[in-house]
Amino acid sequence: MIPKIEYFSPVNLTELLKLLDRHQQAAKIIAGGTDIIAGFHQGSARFKGIKYLIDLNWIDELKKVELSSDGIVIGSAASFSEILKNELINHHFPLLSTAASRVGSVQIRNRATIGGNFVNNAPCADSVPALLVYDAEIRIRSVEAERAVSLADFLLKPYQTQLRSDEVVTQIRLPFLSENYLGDFYKLGRRRGVAISRITLAVLMKLVESKIDDIRIASGAVTPIGKRFVSLEQFARGKTVSDHLYRELARMLGNEILDATGLRWSSAYKLPVVQQTFYQQLQHIYQTGNLR
Amino acid sequence: MKKTFNLVGKPVIRQDGYSKVTGKARFADDINYPDQLFGVMVRLPIAHARIKKIDFSEIENHPSVITICTAGDISGSNISGIIKQDQPVFCDQKIVTPGDVVAMLVGEDEELLRQLAGKVKYEIEPLPALTDPRKALDSDAVLIHPESKSNLIVHYPLRKGDIERGFSQSDHIVEQTYTTQLIEHGYIEPETVIAIPLAADRSVKIIGSIQNPFTARRIVAQALDLPLTRVRVEQAELGGSFGGKDDTMDILSARAAVAALKTGRPVKIRYRREESVLESYKRHPYILHYKVGFSREGKIKAMKIDILADGGAYASMSPFVTWRSVAQATGPYEVENVCTDVRAVYTNNPYTGAMRGFGSPQPIFAQESIMDEIANQLGKTPDEIRWINCLHSGSITATGQKLEKHDVNLIKVLDTAVQKTNFSRQWQACKDKNKSILPFIQKTHASQADKSLLLESEDLVAPDLLLRKGIGLALSYRGCSLGAEGIDAAAAYLSVQPDGSLYLVSGLAENGQGMRTTFSIIAAETLGLSVEDIHYLELDTGIVPDSGPTVASRSTLMGGGAVKIAAEIVRDRLQKFLCDFWKLNKQDVLCFEKNKVFSESDPQKTLRFSEVCQLAYRKGVCLAAIGWYPGPKVDWDESVGQGAAYFTYVYGCQVAEVTVNLGTGEVYVDRVVAVHDPGKVINLLGAQGQVYGGVTQGAGYGLWEEISSADGFIRELNFDQIFIPTSKDVGEIVPVFVEGDDQHGPWGAKSLGEPTLELTAAAIANAVRNAVGVRFFNLPLNLEEIVLKRKLKPGGLKRGSAV
Structure with missing residues (x-):
């Protein structure tokens, strides 16, 4: 059930930061509310003891999507519907658009925000693998300071991040990629719509004369939190693409996930399936030449 | 005419x-009275226990608690039940399933009452939880309702011909076991009822999301010990039921009425989704054992059927649900020698009752799967094997009833469906194409429970080999209306x-x-x-x-x-x-x-x-x-399951076309052609709507939906885990009506609602068999079932996101 709470709707960042500074742990930021409200109803321990909810939706600058000199800057409170509609994102970072299109339903996408997706840091957060392969950097503000941190470092454990109680994530920065990246985002849910992901995989790959110049691989829902597979990427770099290599990478990914996750009730299903789908994905990228 | x-x-x-x-539209929860109170349930977190003491001392003097209703407030009968009287309005002796309610707090602040409900203290004597229906009839099984002397709710035998002779005349015999799962109705509007006391003559008016207002009236009158006329039940606009707003709503109405008369104020009860899923009854899981003997030409000679239904904690509609099963279990086929036994048993699982289909989707899944297996074994197509065996005008059913005095359109619906889909050719083409079973699927199917399997590079399959197409059909006849269940x-x-x-x-x-x-x-x-x-x-x-x-x-x-x-x-x-x-x-x-x-x-x-x-x-x-x-008279001899079970029948055939992704286990329903003889169609839009809804719901039953429990406690309490299909999950649905003449009903109009649902899971399962080359025996055919040929469930109840 929803506890008795005091609700604030600051209209600018300064006001927001003051509120956070004043209320610290007693306050929780609410953006789309698609995790918090459901969490209240479930009696989730993560949302116990909240006295104040501070709504980001009235702060325009947190909703903007803009070009910068070296990439794009996405306001943390941009909804997935806004991301989906945004031509800049669609053009430069199509895997993020695809990931956004697979979030919940139209109603959920209208409310849920990109910042909320990774601040909540559920293992199944749909946008995280896409953001990770784009090397997303996030900006965090408090009354005192602003800091920048890579998303990969920001995410600590399931439902835990580096974010302190006086801080807010203001921006997600995605640096432009050089040309010639191929890529794909894959999500498996139990249904085609309104589904929590069972497996997500994002892959970016740049080939130079059939050799892998760069490859970035990230997953969600099969690992405790969304994660990049750095050693697998290192193994692949410089190698000539071939069916044999793809098979090898898919085989190795299974081992990496098993190492990262350990055995779960779902492993018997997820491990062979993630291997199979990753292999499919690499083949698919290679065959269709999907740009980014 | x-x-x-x-x-x-x-x-x-x-x-x-x-x-x-x-x-x-005004649904029950849109109706409010200025001085209304709310009723909030008190439950104990256990599946099976004897209640020794319920202690309200911590909350009874709380200013927000206006009164607490318990079994002691029931002036009439505290024990309700539409068929068998075994379900208390308020439990005072035993808890037999976690949905059970021991008391109801009544007051103005619903949210606060919900918090206070957790502060009720209790002393209980825990009893072992019986959750496996296969153990319910063991001599050492704990008795759910000791006054019943046994956990057997009902046993229906059906004996026709000489089963042993039938098998001895058979060239081949197949013997297989199928299982179906517990599912939730998934009506969009959770249970809501409001009871208004009419002070003048100690009577009560009830407005609610109630499927059967006359049944609710009877249960309320019985609980209050009032004449039926003193209880007036009005149905509010209802947001879905599918058979699900009967017993639960009757009991909720009784609780609200008791509180309304006790307090002299209107009392509303409205469930949240979790509470609705927790307390309301579900569709029966069945274990179905079929042994079928047939000639080399494909003529069925004998069918021996053993069905065990998990009735859960209360009898509810089990006696009627399983009765339809026993009457229809052979499917729409002429079988000379039949020996069927259907039993429903008590367990501490969520109780099961009426749900659209009502004892038919389970046997249809088994019987239609077996028919395809017989076809496969004899090198025939599924439509051929049905042609050889299906009922026609003048046929004698398994219950010994002669089909007459109406158009027996079974062959006509089959032929129409087969023609519309080019069935035989498509089926044969898919069968030939999908002959080889992929080695990695053989490996995953053989993998051991509790062990994980990593694939080797040679197990990885080229993309175009993973997607498999298949087509399958299912055929049914269905007795219209109540049949020998009761007065009609x-x-x-x-x-x-x-x-x-x-x-x-x-x-x-x-x-x-x-x-x-x-x-x-x-x-x-x-x-x-x-x-x-x-x-x-x-x-x-x-x-x-x-x-x-x-x-x-x-x-x-x-x-x-x-x-x-x-x-x-x-x-x-x-x-x-x-x-x-x-x-x-x-x-x-x-x-x-x-x-x-x-x-x-x-x-x-x-x-x-x-x-x-x-x-x-x-x-x-x-x-x-x-x-x-x-309705005309029907007759039934319960000792041998023989008689004119229903006064007329309807017929249906559905063909499902699917794409199976062997890599992930996803099954996509590309198209369902649903051919039904409902007698006469009255409203074409309404009839088409029934088909769209029924097929979608049937696909959900076949592929996704399942309520599982651990020690009687339900894991899937909300729609984040109960996977009812969305519009994205089912492809084209093509309703086709073959009208037939009948002396009954307006201009011969009969039934359609349930036939549309009962066939779909079976048709999909047969299409999956055609696509994969492997028979799956256990519904739902979800991701794990396709890839591993078994179900995976988390150990406990805790949801990841609730940490």
């Missing part, structure tokens, strides 16, 4: 459609006003099936009016006779029959009046068409319907009538 129709069979937009899609009759009340508009209401309930529109069409057709002339009233037990429950796809057949009779009574009176008025012969036939009445022999004699009504009203003609439609 009419040759042409003005309205019947045409598409008519449902009367409640606009108000529902615009949010104007329905009423309709029709009252024409002096201006020619009219009120209509029947004793059956609008549960979303579009009944009001169907009945309005029937009345309008009979009186030559348009549907807009008819104002359909809210169902209220105070104004119309008890017509039995709105179940068993019986509304159009029984209630529609009653509407037609009521309209005919009024029409006959008007005809008689006009013959006098126009000084015509008594034999003269008057036509009621296009809001006019005219004489066939003398077209000069024409009046508008409204003018006729005005004249008749002034002359004192009674323009109101009650139509009463009693």
Whole structure:
């Protein structure tokens, strides 16, 4: 059930930061509310003891999507519907658009925000693998300071991040990629719509004369939190693409996930399936030449 | 009988459609009284225990708790049950499943009461939880209801012919076991009821999301020890039921009524989704063992069927659900020698009762799977094997009933479906193409429980090999209405006003099936009016006779029959009046068409319907009538399961086309062609809607939906885990109607609601078999079932996101 709470709707960042500074742990930021409200109803321990909810939706600058000199800057409170509609994102970072299109339903996408997706840091957060392969950097503000941190470092454990109680994530920065990246985002849910992901995989790959110049691989829902597979990427770099290599990478990914996750009730299903789908994905990228 | 129709069979937009899609419809929770209180349930977190003491001391003096209702407040019978009396309104002796309620807190602040409910203290003696129905009849099994002396709720034997002789005459015998899962109805509106005390004479009015207002009235009257007339039940606009708003709503009505009379104020109970899923009854999981003997030509000689149904904690509708199973378990085939035993047993699992389909989707899944296996074994196509065995006019069913006096359209629906889909050729082509079973699937299917399997590089499959197409069909016959379950009759009340508009209401309930529109069409057709002339009233037990429950796809057949009779009574009176008025012969036939009445022999004699009504009203003609439609007699010998189980039948065949992704286990339903003989279609749009909904719901049953439990506690309490299909999950659905003549029902209109659902899972399972080359025996055919051939479940109950 929803506890008795005091609700604030600051209209600018300064006001927001003051509120956070004043209320610290007693306050929780609410953006789309698609995790918090459901969490209240479930009696989730993560949302116990909240006295104040501070709504980001009235702060325009947190909703903007803009070009910068070296990439794009996405306001943390941009909804997935806004991301989906945004031509800049669609053009430069199509895997993020695809990931956004697979979030919940139209109603959920209208409310849920990109910042909320990774601040909540559920293992199944749909946008995280896409953001990770784009090397997303996030900006965090408090009354005192602003800091920048890579998303990969920001995410600590399931439902835990580096974010302190006086801080807010203001921006997600995605640096432009050089040309010639191929890529794909894959999500498996139990249904085609309104589904929590069972497996997500994002892959970016740049080939130079059939050799892998760069490859970035990230997953969600099969690992405790969304994660990049750095050693697998290192193994692949410089190698000539071939069916044999793809098979090898898919085989190795299974081992990496098993190492990262350990055995779960779902492993018997997820491990062979993630291997199979990753292999499919690499083949698919290679065959269709999907740009980014 | 009419040759042409003005309205019947045409598409008519449902009367409640606009108000529902615009949010104007008033559901039970939209109805509020200024001084109303809320009732909040107290449950104990255990599946099976003897209650020693419930201690309210910590909360009973809390200013927000106006009263606490328990078994002690029930002046009549605390034990309810529609068939077998075993379910307490408030538990005071035992807890037999975690949904059980020991008390209800009543007060103004619902949220606060929910918090206080957790502070009730209790002393209990825990008992072992019986959760495996296969152990329910063991001699050392704990008894769920000790007064019943056994955990057996019901056992129906059916004996026809000589089963041993049948097997000895068979060239081949197949023997297989199938299982089906527990599922939730998934109605969009959770349970809500409000009870209003009528102080003058200690009576109570109930408004609620109630599927069967007359049953609710009976249960409430019994609990309050009041005559039926002192309990008046009105149905609010209802947001889905699918068979699910019966027992639970009856008991909730009783709890609300008890509290309303105790406090003298209106009391509302409204469930949240989790509470709804926790307490409400579900569809029975079945374990079905089939042994079928057949000749090398494909003729079935003998069927031995053993079915075990998990009834859960209470009997509820188990005796009727399983009775339909025993009558229909062979499927629509001529089988000379049949030996069927169906048993339902008590466990500490969530209790199971009525759900759309009602004991037919489970045996259809098993029987239609086996039919395909027989076809495969003999090198025949699925339609061929059905052709050889299926029922036709004059056939004798498994219960010894001769099919006669109606169009037995089984072959016709089969042929239509087969032609529309080019079935045999497609099936054979997929079979040939999908002959090889991928080595990695063999590996994952053979993998051991509790062990994980990593694939080797040679197990990885090229993308174009992972997607497999398949096609499958399923065939059924279904007894219409209640059959030998019980008394079968329905009423309709029709009252024409002096201006020619009219009120209509029947004793059956609008549960979303579009009944009001169907009945309005029937009345309008009979009186030559348009549907807009008819104002359909809210169902209220105070104004119309008890017509039995709105179940068993019986509304159009029984209630529609009653509407037609009521309209005919009024029409006959008007005809008689006009013959006098126009000084015509008594034999003269008057036509009621296009809001006019005219004489066939003398077209000069024409009046508008409204003018006729005005004249008749002034002359004192009674323009109101009650139509009463009693079902014909059926007979049944329970000791051997023989008799004319139902007075008529409907027939259906569905063909499913699927794409299976072997890499992930996803099954996509590309297309379902659903061919049904519902008798006569009254509202084409309504009939198509039934097919779209039923097929989608049936696909959910086949592929995704499952309620699982750990020690009797349900894991999936909300729609983040209960996977009912969305519009994205099912492809094209093609409804095809093959109409058949019948002496029963309005113009021969019979049943459609349940047939549309009961076939789909079986058709999909057969299509998956055609695609993968492997038979799957356990519903649902979800991701894990396809990839691993087993189900995976988390150990505990905790949801990841709730950390």
